[in-house]
Amino acid sequence: MTDLSPAPAAPAALWCDRCGESVAAGAPPACEAARAGEPPRWCASCRRRMKVQVVPAGWSAVCVEHGERRG
Structure with a gap:
């Protein structure tokens, strides 16, 4: 059986x-x-x-609590 539940939503900013x-x-x-040209810090x-x-x-x-983001 496969789990078809939706992925957990990202926490609100x-x-x-x-x-x-x-x-x-x-x-x-x-x-x-500045956000257009810089990665988040x-x-x-x-x-x-x-x-x-x-x-x-x-x-x-990479956040130690919430994982990795890429751009």
């Missing part, structure tokens, strides 16, 4: 993934502009600093 500040009032404007779910690696083909960011 509580923190800016660029500066680590709260996004309760919306993301900081400077971060919105902070986990948006738990506010932990992520390990980021940038290579010519893209980037990867």
